[in-house]
Amino acid sequence: MILSLVLTIALFATAVALIGIVELVSRREQSAVPTLGEMCGFVMTYRLGWLPVGRIAVLGFWWWVGWHFFAR
Amino acid sequence: MERPSELVVPAEPVWVRSAVLVPAFVLVSLVAGSLPSFSLSANLLVLCTGGLLFWLGVSTPMQRPRPLPRLPAAAVWWIVPFGLLTVVEAVTFLLGSTEANPTLSRLADPVLERYLARSALFFGWTTAFWGLVKR
Structure with missing residues (x-):
């Protein structure tokens, strides 16, 4: 164990x-390697029409991380 | 000759400055450190703090650094640490997050029971959240 x-x-x-x-x-x-911030910034540019899917996904994931560790 | 029009960059509001945000984050973190897991107050604080930052990140126009137009090939190096983290977390989760094979959150629980550690990590979470909002 x-x-x-x-x-x-x-x-x-x-x-x-x-x-x-x-x-x-x-x-x-x-x-040549992008920083983690640049990676996040790139993912957050992804949109589906008017909906900023990338921003919602990244910010939503980080919100969930906080809830998972500090509240649940 | 016509004078070229000046580039007007909107000034950021006062509350965006570090002198305002850092004390606010410290204050919220000091409160968060005293709230135990599974309590209603801890849930409300995380949901309200995260909700506010999420809303600011999605809806508020700010001065943000220009994003990369496309990812360079060397970006695959990020797969190594995050791939390892994901695999270990998935395996320990599938094994039931036992004492012998704990998930990251189970490993973090004893640390998060300490007031200072909980406050410091909450401060790290809000600061990183703000970093994402500004991206």
């Missing part, structure tokens, strides 16, 4: 560390 728990925590920690590493790489001068 402990091995499984440690492995799970290690995998989550690796994912979080990789997010930080890719973000650092993206912030280097003339990096």
Whole structure:
């Protein structure tokens, strides 16, 4: 059980560390990798007619994250 | 010769400034840190704070950075961390989020029981939310 728990925590920690590493790489001068903010900005430009589907999806997801961790 | 018309950029309202927003977020976070999970007050605070920011993000015109016209090929690097996060979260969820295989939210629960950690993470959530609103 402990091995499984440690492995799970290690995998989550690796994912979080990789997010930080890719973000650092993206912030280097003339990096081809877009920043996380630019990625979000790109997704948020997606529209279906007059409906800003991308904005609603990204902002709605973040709203749900807050509710999931702080309220439920 | 006709004078070129000046580019008029609308001034942002006062409440958009960091000097106003940061204390407001700190205040809300200090309150949020004291509200336990599953309580009505915690639900109301998250729903109202998130609802306000969501509405501002969807409806309010602001000065926003120009988005990328299209994603460069190197954007696939983001699949690595978020793919790993999604797979681990999905597997632990399907395994029932047990003590041996906890989901991220189960792992976060003991941390979120502490007032300072809960307040700090709530502040991070609202600040990141504002970053998305401004995108």
